Amino acid sequence: MTSTAQELHPAPTLEPGRTILELKGLEKRYPGTHALKPIDLAFKASEIHAIVGENGAGKSTLIKLLTGVMPRTSGDVIWEGKPAALATPHEAMALGINAVHQEVVLCRHLTVAANMFLGEEDSRFGILQQRAMVREAQKIIDDLGFDLPAHVVLGDLTIGQQQLIAAARATVRGTKFLIFDEPTAYLTRKEADQLFTLIRRLKGEGVTIIYISHRMEEVFELADRVSVLRDGTLVGTRNIAETNDAELVKMMINRSIEQVYHKEHFTPGATLLEARNLSGKGFENVSMTVRAGEIVGLYGLIGAGRSEFVTTLYGRHRKSAGQILWEGKQVQVNSEHDAIKLGMALAPESRRDQGLCLNLPVGLNLNLPIYKRISSNLLISSAQEKAEADRQIANLRIKTPTRNALASSLSGGNQQKIVIGKWLAHGAKLFIFDEPTVGVDVGTKAEIYRLFSALLSNGAGIILISSYLPEVYELADTLHVFRRGKLVATHGFHTADHEEILTQALAEKQEKPGGQI
Structure with missing residues (x-):
């Protein structure tokens, strides 16, 4: 050590x-x-x-x-x-020669200190000197300027904090x-x-x-x-x-760079979803609507409550107060199955942990939401299964040798295309994209943005969460700013500048009722 x-x-x-x-x-x-x-x-x-x-x-x-x-x-x-x-x-x-990877590859069930010295543990007579390791790890973390505790379990930290620990570990090797x-x-x-x-x-x-x-x-x-x-x-x-x-x-x-951001404006249609004073784990008193043909952007720092809000809409977590209306009627969304039946689709923040079955083929991942539709008497139609998968691979330009290649073998951008593509054949009306372009190159970003336009032109609505302000700023028709679990401001397309939006996401001013500053 x-x-x-x-x-x-x-x-x-x-x-x-x-x-x-x-x-x-x-x-x-x-x-x-x-x-x-x-x-x-x-x-x-x-x-x-x-x-x-x-x-x-x-x-x-x-x-x-x-x-x-x-x-x-x-x-x-x-x-x-x-x-x-x-x-x-x-x-x-x-x-x-060492590497700090995009996806954290440390042991989430161990402490930060144990991860720091994994394979180089301090032991005496076969007994781990855990307190000494915690003290030493804390010295290193403090010396690097990271405000993180060494004694906690790694999995209790945010993904971003885990990434900093991975960087710290690389410096001691x-x-x-x-x-x-x-x-x-x-x-x-x-x-x-x-x-x-x-x-x-x-x-x-x-x-x-x-x-x-x-x-x-x-x-x-x-x-x-x-x-x-x-x-x-x-x-x-x-x-x-x-x-x-x-x-x-x-x-x-x-x-050219001008071809990357692709924004088409559509006349909004009927309201698909409305949240009225919705509260739940990590957020409170949030109200907003999503209409057909529009992108509703959610911006804020990590931990501001954006992801918690949409996962509650999607039934992954139970609401504690407020109402959810779907096409004008109040509904109870108590599970993801309820959300899918209504017509919602979620492309989650962590594609590897939440959006993909990495050890299964590309084609199977793409068809997961529609197997009931392409089956008869408990038998899957092999012809339909292949046709649907091949169609999505072609339409989304997924770079894969065959539909039978494992999802884990594809690049991050192509994995993200699978996460998005599996819902397209399902016929969802509301698509929730949580950090859809994390780790994705500019070419794939352009393809995803064009996919957004195709969805909107077919009458779907989109909720877009992004920590990258230029992205959500350029794409959202309506932009909501979250801070510390509250919706603190709402803007139309380009009605505020970057500085104002960042100030609202970071400021400590007292919010007025209704989400205004």
């Missing part, structure tokens, strides 16, 4: 600017798929090197090759001037080369700022950072250089001071 909180990683062995890792013709093939075509790329000591590209561009494959999770098909890896096999994760970690994969996907702005401070500190102490993100503003805020992947090919590398987001987006998707 690390002896002091200051001994986070070894002193750098190379001067800043010298090449620490070089890839020569690095390539990865799967049966039927050329995931990564031969690339030549060098990473410098003490630099922050961003890698951007659409889902399926080869970023995840590159991470797996560099961390020893899978073997390369061909090519050479030169580490500090010497060839490296990187045949196993243990070999990569022994060299000082002899790290010289640290890969961050979409690290801010679930972080609040405050948490993201803490992470950025850590990243800059690590750079200053000699650690090379690989930063993978779909958020261009983060790339330009942090990176020294940026490399672009497209369809498994390295398109190019730029010094961050010599490029801009428009150039990078065009390199990534071969389209």
